[in-house]
Amino acid sequence: xTIGSMENVEVFNSEGKGRGLKATKEFxxxxxxxxxxxxxxxxxxxxxxVVCHTCFKRQEKLHRCGQCKFAHYCDRTCQKDAWLxxxxxxxxxxxxxxxxxxxxxxxxxxxxxxEREGSGLTEGCLVSVDDLQNHxxxxxxxxxxxxxxxxxxxxxxxPPQSQTFSMQYISHIFGVINCNGFTLSDQRGLQAVGVGIFxxxxxxxxxxxxxxxxxxxxxxxxxVKSMFHTQMRIELRALGKISEGEELTVSxxxxxxxSEERRQQLKxxxxxxxxxxxxxxxxxxxxxLGVKEDPKPSQEAVKEMIQFSKDTLEKIHKARSEGLYHExxxxxxxxxxxxxPVFADTNLYTLRMLSVVSEVLxxxxxxxxxxxxxxxxxxxxxxxxxxxxxQLGMAVMRAGLTNWHAGHIEVGHGMICKAYAILLVxxxxxxxxxxxxxAMRVQxxxxxxxxxxxxFMYHKMREAALNNQPMQVMAEPSMEPAPAxxxxxx
Ligand SMILES: [Zn+2]
Ligand SMILES: [Zn+2]
Ligand SMILES: [Zn+2]
Numbered sequence: 001x002t003i004g005s006m007e008n009v010e011v012f013n014s015e016g017k018g019r020g021l022k023a024t025k026e027f028x029x030x031x032x033x034x035x036x037x038x039x040x041x042x043x044x045x046x047x048x049x050v051v052c053h054t055c056f057k058r059q060e061k062l063h064r065c066g067q068c069k070f071a072h073y074c075d076r077t078c079q080k081d082a083w084l085x086x087x088x089x090x091x092x093x094x095x096x097x098x099x100x101x102x103x104x105x106x107x108x109x110x111x112x113x114x115e116r117e118g119s120g121l122t123e124g125c126l127v128s129v130d131d132l133q134n135h136x137x138x139x140x141x142x143x144x145x146x147x148x149x150x151x152x153x154x155x156x157x158x159p160p161q162s163q164t165f166s167m168q169y170i171s172h173i174f175g176v177i178n179c180n181g182f183t184l185s186d187q188r189g190l191q192a193v194g195v196g197i198f199x200x201x202x203x204x205x206x207x208x209x210x211x212x213x214x215x216x217x218x219x220x221x222x223x224v225k226s227m228f229h230t231q232m233r234i235e236l237r238a239l240g241k242i243s244e245g246e247e248l249t250v251s252x253x254x255x256x257x258x259s260e261e262r263r264q265q266l267k268x269x270x271x272x273x274x275x276x277x278x279x280x281x282x283x284x285x286x287x288x289l290g291v292k293e294d295p296k297p298s299q300e301a302v303k304e305m306i307q308f309s310k311d312t313l314e315k316i317h318k319a320r321s322e323g324l325y326h327e328x329x330x331x332x333x334x335x336x337x338x339x340x341p342v343f344a345d346t347n348l349y350t351l352r353m354l355s356v357v358s359e360v361l362x363x364x365x366x367x368x369x370x371x372x373x374x375x376x377x378x379x380x381x382x383x384x385x386x387x388x389x390x391q392l393g394m395a396v397m398r399a400g401l402t403n404w405h406a407g408h409i410e411v412g413h414g415m416i417c418k419a420y421a422i423l424l425v426x427x428x429x430x431x432x433x434x435x436x437x438x439a440m441r442v443q444x445x446x447x448x449x450x451x452x453x454x455x456f457m458y459h460k461m462r463e464a465a466l467n468n469q470p471m472q473v474m475a476e477p478s479m480e481p482a483p484a485x486x487x488x489x490x
Contacts, residue, residue, distance in 0.1 A: 004124030055219055393427075
């Protein structure tokens with residue numbers, strides 16, 4: 001697969017949705033339909049000194065651009081690769097004195113590229129930046145105000161010797177960023193570190209139950225020969241069989257909300273009414289709202305429990321943002337106990353509690369308790385998500401790690417295998433997370449064999465290993481367990 005080759009897809013008019021992309025040949029699960037480099041991309045303001053501005057990997061030690069002292073790179077290769085995009089930015093930053101925010105920096109990078117290459121189609125793109133949707137006409141009063149501030153700041157930053165663009169064009173670019181921005185993550189896929197524009201991806205319409213997924217790959221230049229270096233890119237990957245002529249879709253949002261809430265979110269952030277099959281028929285809504293069957297709780301009891309759960313989630317959110325993790329655990333335990341006789345295990349309120357409590361307990365290294373909650377969470381998720389959903393894969397991976405750390409080697413190994421199978425489809429074999437999982441799969445397989453031969457010796461060995469070397473500590477729980485794919489203001 002050459003990056004930027006678009007021979008497998010075709011732009012067409014999708015009934016009721018405007019432009020879309022369809023497959024020009026048959027695809028199977030895990031096939032890469034296309035890979036696309038960023039047209040322009042920037043690192044988030046808060047991470048400019050810890051993430052490489054070319055490949056978006058998080059690194060211990062980065063080299064600073066000697067000129068602007070703002071841009072940071074892994075090494076000479078990344079710095080050299082950046083120069084074409086950074087040259088004008090570098091002198092603008094020096095002139096401006098202080099770096100403007102990420103939105104302004106991205107808009108300027110897009111416009112320097114337009115200045116360099118013209119506004120027509122660039123190589124490997126099926127659509128030009130000019131032709132991407134901006135939805136500025138749908139902006140509310142607050143968004144209009146923000147747009148005006150952005151345009152003002154942009155004009156102060158934009159060097160007088162660069163090409164002059166009309167106010168309308170500058171607004172268009174900010175609109176494009178607002179509805180086509182894609183989140184770039186670090187090499188472990190755990191943290192959102194930047195935002196980029198990928199024009200071809202912008203043509204792929206949304207479906208809550210899509211046939212494709214999109215994944216960011218930071219690329220690699222670890223190989224000695226530059227011929228084998230890979231570039232940072234997104235990949236559109238098939239989740240199952242796709243027939244020739246079928247429309248390609250991705251989900252712009254996480255699936256785990258009732259259809260009405262998903263539709264609201266899509267309307268508010270992307271300005272369209274979702275007419276996908278899952279929304280129209282409300283598929284899975286009954287599971288999302290599931291209540292116990294026997295004995296069935298009264299409607300009044302369900303209503304009360306929903307309110308109680310909402311209030312508790314708010315308290316949890318607050319405690320979590322203040323780093324009061326023991327309080328988070330206490331709140332979750334209490335809520336789960338109260339929900340038990342009312343909600344089924346696929347109920348979203350129960351699943352949200354299970355997700356938070358298992359993550360926080362793992363962080364606190366209370367792996368045994370965490371592992372039981374994580375198992376319940378995975379059982380629920382399996383009934384709700386598409387079997388090849390990337391979020392499901394990541395959740396199963398975390399649950400598998402927790403169970404492994406808790407010494408539940410059989411369950412842990414099983415989950416790690418399951419996660420590995422999902423990530424082979426959604427991330428591909430060369431992605432660093434998939435490679436990590438492969439290593440864990442081999443390790444847990446070996447431990448499992450030892451466990452089956454001699455359980456006593458296995459526990460002895462684990463104890464010794466734990467005493468000598470504390471288990472790898474889980475990352476501190478973040479407000480967002482996994483970065484959302486598409487970059488949107490909440
Ligand atoms: Zn780099
Ligand atoms: Zn510089
Ligand atoms: Zn939908």
